[in-house]
Amino acid sequence: YYWPMMGRAGAVMRMLDYAGVPYKHKSEFGEIASVCGAFGAQTTVFAPPVVVDGDYTISQSTATAMYVGKKCGLTKGMDEDKALQILADLIDTFENGIGAAADKGGSSLKQFFEDGEPSRFAKLMGNIERNIQGPYFFGASLTVPDFVLAALTDWQDFTKLERLKKEKGFDPWSGYPKAAAVVAAVRALPSYKVNQLQVVRDGFYAKDELFAAYR
Ligand SMILES: N[C@@H](CCC(=O)N[C@@H](CS)C(=O)NCC(=O)O)C(=O)O
Structure with missing residues (x-):
């Protein structure tokens, strides 16, 4: 979930693209608002970017990048x-x-x-x-x-x-x-x-x- 641009979701999208992992970018306000505490949703994530993977939801550009990067296998040699x-x-x-x-x-x-x-x-x-x-x-x-x-x-x-x-x-x-x-x-x-x-x-x-x- 992110606005219609790469912005703070750039790393997540680029890693998914690189690894060939399919995903859906939800960019309409109503969709974003439905998951973000900043727009009134009673969730555990505040602002976009938000990654939803099955029943797992995570936000913050750095935390989403780490989560997605690990899923994509982009960890070789990484401490x-x-x-x-x-x-x-x-x-x-x-x-x-x-x-x-x-x-x-x-x-x-x-x-x-x-x-x-x-x-x-x-x-x-x-x-x-x-x-x-x-x-x-x-x-x-x-x-x-x-x-x-x-x-x-x-x-x-x-x-x-x-x-x-x-x-x-x-x-x-x-x-x-x-x-x-x-x-x-x-x-x-x-x-x-x-x-x-x-x-x-x-x-x-x-x-x-x-x-x-x-x-
Ligand atoms: N520290 C957060 C910042 C998140 C953030 O500010 N998101 C912006 C879009 S880039 C937003 O729409 N925020 C809505 C709000 O704060 O009300 C991150 O790195 O993800």
Whole structure:
């Protein structure tokens, strides 16, 4: 259950696509509301994405990703405890980091990315980079954190960072070759290209003001 886009459900859908596991994406408001506490349902999950697998229901993008990734067999070489740390680190870097800074405006985003030696962003991304054994987080095989990194990067790139690079010349990923390679590898999967669902729906692209205030 998720809105009609990849958004926070991106990792779950990409893993199911990659593993060839059939699923139904329920994206209408009434369907989403029927399972989410946020919309009044008396369930144990609050907000989308929600995964329902038989009589098992789970939410939170990171928890759903871990549940689905395990079901899809995307665990080869993965240390599950360390993977949970990495998923939380990724949320801190992307949602609580980039996303929260951008919500405060362009100058906050610039400060987050570029102020300090190293910047807060550089410290967070340095940690992510050092967690990638190479070529993927846990070595030779794609596992859950690789798909979560790619989904979070897709969201930030498509909502704002590709435009930021074009207009301001700042490429956040240039200093992190291992992370960039993970994202490129996931984007190059045939299953990634086959699923044409939009990553971002209208209304979620960063506004002109953000770029104007990035100085
Ligand atoms: N921390 C949650 C955030 C969930 C969330 O904010 N979901 C959004 C869509 S991406 C939503 O529709 N929330 C409804 C609400 O909070 O009322 C996660 O990672 O899944």
